Amino acid sequence: MGCPIDHGKAPQAEPHGDHHGAQLDFSRDMSYGDYLQLDAILAAQKPLSPAHDEMLFIVQHQTSELWMKLALHELVAARQHVAEDRLPQAFKMLARVSKIFEQLVHAWDVLATMTPPEYSAVRPYLSNSSGFQSHQYRQIEFLLGNKNAAMLRPHAHHPERLAAVQAAFETPSLYDEALRLASRRGIPLPAEVLDRDWTQPYAAHPAVMALWQQVYRTPEQHWDLYQLAEEFVDLEDAFRLWRFRHVTTVERVIGFKRGTGGTAGVSYLRKMLDVVLFPELWTVRTEL
Numbered sequence: 233m234g235c236p237i238d239h240g241k242a243p244q245a246e247p248h249g250d251h252h253g254a255q256l257d258f259s260r261d262m263s264y265g266d267y268l269q270l271d272a273i274l275a276a277q278k279p280l281s282p283a284h285d286e287m288l289f290i291v292q293h294q295t296s297e298l299w300m301k302l303a304l305h306e307l308v309a310a311r312q313h314v315a316e317d318r319l320p321q322a323f324k325m326l327a328r329v330s331k332i333f334e335q336l337v338h339a340w341d342v343l344a345t346m347t348p349p350e351y352s353a354v355r356p357y358l359s360n361s362s363g364f365q366s367h368q369y370r371q372i373e374f375l376l377g378n379k380n381a382a383m384l385r386p387h388a389h390h391p392e393r394l395a396a397v398q399a400a401f402e403t404p405s406l407y408d409e410a411l412r413l414a415s416r417r418g419i420p421l422p423a424e425v426l427d428r429d430w431t432q433p434y435a436a437h438p439a440v441m442a443l444w445q446q447v448y449r450t451p452e453q454h455w456d457l458y459q460l461a462e463e464f465v466d467l468e469d470a471f472r473l474w475r476f477r478h479v480t481t482v483e484r485v486i487g488f489k490r491g492t493g494g495t496a497g498v499s500y501l502r503k504m505l506d507v508v509l510f511p512e513l514w515t516v517r518t519e520l
């Protein structure tokens with residue numbers, strides 16, 4: 233079997249030759265590398281230091297950003313599906329995002345092969361750059377409800393990126409949309425939940441706790457909200473593991489040095505382990 237598109241060519245003279253019938257001439261057809269823009273992607277690793285390990289550092293971050301690009305694409309679409317009452321489509325996307333995070337959790341194993349002296353050879357070349365300035369990461373945090381206006385500042389000098397991060401900052405989070413959906417389904421929720429200032433981080437509310445208690449006590453009557461809640465828990469679980477591996481990897485590589493981004497480093501990242509994205513989905517478990 234060759235390409236499913238009929239290019240109007242005669243069949244290969246030797247379909248069972250040493251090329252197994254594969255097309256070998258791409259002078260006129262789109263090839264693998266053409267489709268994937270590999271020339272652009274593979275020309276984008278530009279080490280600044282003479283250190284051997286900088287290639288690992290660059291590839292690790294670039295691949296993470298590509299997975300974050302997909303996660304963001306899925307999360308934006310999932311939120312839209314929730315906002316428009318199409319839960320099955322949202323489930324599919326949220327399950328994929330959880331798997332992306334699991335992939336990113338395992339990716340730390342590769343970076344952890346870099347020892348402190350190996351990283352010390354690269355670090356001076358990083359100047360003040362830091363993952364803290366990742367605009368895709370910040371959009372993911374905002375989409376998941378972890379809003380913080382100060383995090384917009386690193387993007388102020390770049391209008392296009394600022395607009396994207398700002399839009400994520402001002403738009404209801406995935407969880408906000410889930411609560412609005414529950415309300416459309418007839419579960420009573422107050423205005424301070426349904427129409428709040430979306431630029432504020434979500435804070436736990438007793439009415440939302442009551443909603444999830446109802447869902448988890450009678451799942452058969454609220455099956456899709458129950459499934460949505462469990463998708464959210466999967467997602468937060470995977471995200472927590474990612475945050476945890478980040479701190480432990482950072483600690484083993486730079487110890488308690490300040491971050492290049494200006495924070496205290498490990499103690500800042502440890503503080504981020506306290507973030508709870510979907511608070512009632514965790515506390516409801518105590519009540520069941």
Ligand code: HEM
Binds near residue numbers: 293361481
């Ligand atoms: C040796 C490897 C790494 C070290 C030493 C490191 C260190 C740090 C430190 C110290 C911070 C706090 C901000 C600062 O002051 O710079 C930070 C933040 C951050 N890093 Fe890393 N990091 C490493 C690898 C990675 C990788 C592979 C990613 C994946 C994209 C990443 C993404 C981030 C993100 C998104 C933040 C912001 C976190 C937040 O604000 O909650 N880092 N990193």
Ligand SMILES: N[C@@H](CC(=O)c1ccccc1NC=O)C(=O)O
Binds near residue numbers: 364
């Ligand atoms: N914040 C790190 C530097 C760092 O990790 C970094 C620098 C440039 C591009 C990505 C990075 N990764 C995550 O923060 C440090 O303090 O060593």
